[in-house]
Amino acid sequence: MLRTDDHRRDSAGLRYVYPVISRRAGGVSVGINLNPNNACNWACVYCQVEGLTRGGPPPLELDRLEAELAGFLDDAITGDFMPRQVPETARGLVDVAFPATASRLRRRSLPTPWRGWRRRSGVSA
């Protein structure tokens, strides 16, 4: 069961996509982690990445990201993810958070998985 104080990025067993319960938003926020090797050249005081090391991310597997995002969103919206993993008071999908630290190239390519899922699922937002 997810908790508001548990922001592990491997909680769903996926490489890029991870859910957290956002106390501020009042539901499940889906995070996209483009640094699965925990490498980053920033040193934010609020960083919660365990085992943070200096460096850059490995090459992005965009097809895998799209498949993970589509599979997770389908499970969260029409599957049993919410009753299985989320406390009753937080059962709602509130946002998908794309990382602000992605390079311009990555930011241009990131919406592709999102658009692909929206097209297949019929969600208009």
Ligand code: SF4
């Ligand atoms: S950019 Fe993200 S991963 Fe890097 S130090 Fe800041 S919070 Fe941590």
